[in-house]
Amino acid sequence: MNSLFPVMIGGAIGAGARHLVGQAMLARLGPGFPWWTLAINIAGSLLMGLLIGALARGDGVNDTLRLFVGVGVLGGFTTFSSFSMEFWMLFERGQTAQAFAYVLASAVGAIFACGLGLFLMRQVPA
Template sequence: MMNGLIPVMIGGALGAGCRYMIGQAAARHTLSAFPWATLGINIIGSFLMGLVIAWFARGEMSDHARLFLAVGLLGGFTTFSSFSMEFWMLFERGQSVQAAGYVLASTLGAIAACGLALTLIRQVAP
């Protein structure tokens, strides 16, 4: 267990740092209260997760690399806890249509992105 903890912790710190920097940059350049940064991060992170998992499933990645990338880096980067909080903020502000749209776009976009990545890897390197 401790053997895999270090790559998860390092990856998690890097992923969380990247997510924070992107969120800060988006906040400086966006006038909308809609959580565009988290939406984009969740979709991009899910796409990258599809790539990592496809490579790992092919036996082309060590378990430590998988722990670092999938559990640590991407786990720290894609935070659905922020997603949940932002949903409730929209809902409580009376923006229930936007809240529902946010849930649909986040979940369907992430699932589609991950599936696309898996399909791409399987097509490019069967």
């Protein structure tokens, strides 16, 4: 239960940051292309890489800070950061085929699932 609170607080901060960044970029760049999502996913993945690198070096990042930043803030900011980290974990373990299958299954599966959800909801009378 002690690990829940840093994750919840970090998640709220990350979600708020995602909203603010998205709104600012939408206002500046318009709705023609989802630049805000692209930027958030790339920035979140960079930050996750920095965090994991610091953890691997033993830079004094304790478990509470890892949960707060990695799971909470970055999880609320973008789940793409976790996805990116999991790809690299598989890849660095020599599980290259599984890493690329994970990318393909995640992208295609998520797009298909979203489309299926839209289709199903359109079948339900309003």
